[in-house]
Amino acid sequence: MTHVLDVIGGMFPDAHCELHHSNPFELTIAVLLSAQCTDETVNKVTLHLFQKYRTPADYLAVPLDELENDIKRIGLYRNKALFIQKLCRMLIDDYGGDVPREHAELTKLPGVGRKTANVVVSNAFGVPAIAVDTHVERVSKRLGFAKPDDSVLEVEHKLMKLVPRELWTETHHRLIFFGRYHCKAQNPQCPVCPLLDICKEGKKRMKPAPNRKAKS
DNA sequence: AACTCGGGGCA
DNA sequence: TGCCCAGAGTT
Structure with a gap:
């Protein structure tokens, strides 16, 4: 596992949270908005959003329709606008008026699940955590750190056992970058992957079964 | 466990 | 055009 993290670290030396924010509150809003859409899209919206809304009271000072309209470029925007006001x-x-620092308190907030809470505590409060999104889940299963039918929670626990606590947050960032830019869901870059020799899934993909559809 | 929200990205 | 997605809540 450590070797894998080193290799990925070499591929993405500056892996970090890509969401634009300047405090825990903005990060919480940004992570909530990022569900099912890219950080790039979120950043385009928050660039303007965080100029207009700076405090929780600011979000409550406008009608729901107006907040919806302000985040309209993001998918699921009606749910998310309502979550934000609640x-x-x-x-x-x-x-x-402050974002709580405890994971258990964060998950009580509407729109904040386990993944979002992990990102907030690790990225805003310096608490080691591994947030398992679909990228981390997919990569972990392909590389064999978790089994194909493991739940998100099981993947998180297995990763935490494989890595020392002080490296949890860095592990999260590296696996995210690896999944987003290299070990992609649709077209994984197996032919040029430095981890191919230890990756079962990669080897399987490099010699596809005859009855499988092979993209070329 | 399955369904819903939804515009953006990508083939 | 159609498919999938840096999730979470409800049933």
Whole structure:
């Protein structure tokens, strides 16, 4: 596992959170918005959004329609606008206007599940965590760190056992970059992958079965 | 466990 | 054009 992380680190020396933000609150909003869409799209929206809305009260000061319109370029925008206003209401009512630092409290917020909470605690509060999104899940299963039918939670636990705690967050970032830019869902770059010799899935893909459709 | 939300990216 | 996606909530 350590060897794999080193190799990926060589491929992506500057792997980091790609969401634009300047504090825990903005990060929470950005991660919530990023569900099922790319960080690049989120950044285009938050560039303007974070100029207009700076505090939880700012998000509550406008009608829901207006907030929806402000994030309209992002998929699932109606759900997310509603989540944001409910979340801001909870921050003000229950947390003194600040984003809670505890994982268990974060997951109580609407629109914040396990993955989002892990990204917030690790990336905003420096708490080691491995956020398992579909990239991390896919890569972990292809490389054999988890089994094909493992749940997201099981993948997270197995990764945590394979890596020392102080490297959890870095592991998360590296696996994300590897999955997003190299070990992609549709067209994994197996022919030029430095991990091919230790990757079962990669070897399987390099010599496809005759009855399988092979893209070329 | 399956369904829903939804515009963007990519073939 | 059609398919899939840096998830989470509801049933």
